[in-house]
Amino acid sequence: MKKPNQNIKSSSQKPILLISKLHKKYNEGKPNEVHALKGIELSVKKGDMMAIMGASGCGKTTLLNMIGHLDKSSSGSIIIDEVDTSLLSDSKMTAFRRDKIGFIFQLFNLFPFLTAVENVETPLLLSGIRSGLAREQAKMLLRELGMGDRLYHLPTELSGGQQQRVAVARALINQPAIILGDEPTGDLDSATSAEVMDLFRRINRINQQTL
Ligand SMILES: Nc1ncnc2c1ncn2[C@@H]1O[C@H](COP(=O)(O)OP(=O)(O)OP(=O)(O)O)[C@@H](O)[C@H]1O
Ligand SMILES: [Mg+2]
Numbered sequence: 001m002k003k004p005n006q007n008i009k010s011s012s013q014k015p016i017l018l019i020s021k022l023h024k025k026y027n028e029g030k031p032n033e034v035h036a037l038k039g040i041e042l043s044v045k046k047g048d049m050m051a052i053m054g055a056s057g058c059g060k061t062t063l064l065n066m067i068g069h070l071d072k073s074s075s076g077s078i079i080i081d082e083v084d085t086s087l088l089s090d091s092k093m094t095a096f097r098r099d100k101i102g103f104i105f106q107l108f109n110l111f112p113f114l115t116a117v118e119n120v121e122t123p124l125l126l127s128g129i130r131s132g133l134a135r136e137q138a139k140m141l142l143r144e145l146g147m148g149d150r151l152y153h154l155p156t157e158l159s160g161g162q163q164q165r166v167a168v169a170r171a172l173i174n175q176p177a178i179i180l181g182d183e184p185t186g187d188l189d190s191a192t193s194a195e196v197m198d199l200f201r202r203i204n205r206i207n208q209q210t211l
Contacts (some may be wrong), residue, residue: 013045014045014046015043015045016044016048016177016178016210017043017044017067017079017178017210018042018043018044018078019041019066019067019076019077019079020041020076020077021040021075022040022041022042022073022078023037023038023039023040023073023074024036024059024063024066024071024073025074028074037059037066039076040076044178045210047204047210048210048211049200049201049210049211050211052064061182064180064182067101067180068097068103069085080096080101080177081178083096098123098127098174099127099176100176100178101176101177101179101180102170102172102174102178102179102180103171103179103181104164104171104180104182105167105181109167110163110166110167110170112154115151115152115153115154116147116150116151116153116158116166116169117135117152119167119169119170120138120141120166120169120170121134121135121137121138122170123170123173124137124174127174138169138173139151141169141172142165142166142169145169145199146165147162147166150162159192160188160189160192161192161195164184164185164196165199168196168199168200172203172209175209176209178210178211179203179209179211181211185197
């Protein structure tokens with residue numbers, strides 16, 4: 001008997017993220033060396049949503065920094081959307097990161113002197129989209145996230161959950177293949193935090209983006 005969906009889904013079954021034998025040592029070779037990641041193996045399919053859990057100091061942030069290429073690994077490989085990132089030059093990597101990866105870090109990483117809509121349109125402007133179009137797309141996404149009446153507020157004029165929605169919109173605006181969040185609900189009260197998790201689930205379902 002034929003298994004349902006097997007043929008249709010074969011191309012989307014390729015992992016969007018494939019990590020093998022990943023090691024990270026901080027201060028390598030020095031007395032204060034920390035071997036933070038010891039041979040991580042991880043495969044994540046397109047459209048998956050996963051959480052990395054573990055005790056404080058176990059290496060969660062380190063792993064996200066490796067996946068996001070905010071810091072260099074010591075050895076091992078990271079393949080994103082079938083591209084072995086170790087083969088990219090620094091300038092190619094910068095563009096790759098901008099196009100493929102969205103970051104949602106803890107609160108307060110919004111640009112403080114930019115309004116909500118300016119924060120969200122920034123990644124589009126950086127990828128060369130003309131400003132009128134960037135503005136329209138940013139407004140549309142913020143409206144979808146229930147922020148239509150806060151477009152021109154500064155981060156300090158927004159609640160924690162609203163700031164987080166702006167941060168989420170900024171991470172999503174480029175339609176990245178992978179969205180990384182480091183304790184994205186960490187500083188929020190439980191109601192707001194449930195709201196943000198709900199938002200992630202909705203995004204994950206609608207856009208098939210990997211979180
Ligand atoms: N820049 C650094 N230099 C040296 N050691 C570091 C550095 N960053 C992290 N470490 C060490 O690497 C280990 C992993 O840290 P990491 O920040 O990844 O942990 P975590 O799982 O995110 O913890 P938490 O839940 O507390 O955020 C820790 O033992 C930490 O002390
Ligand atoms: Mg951490």
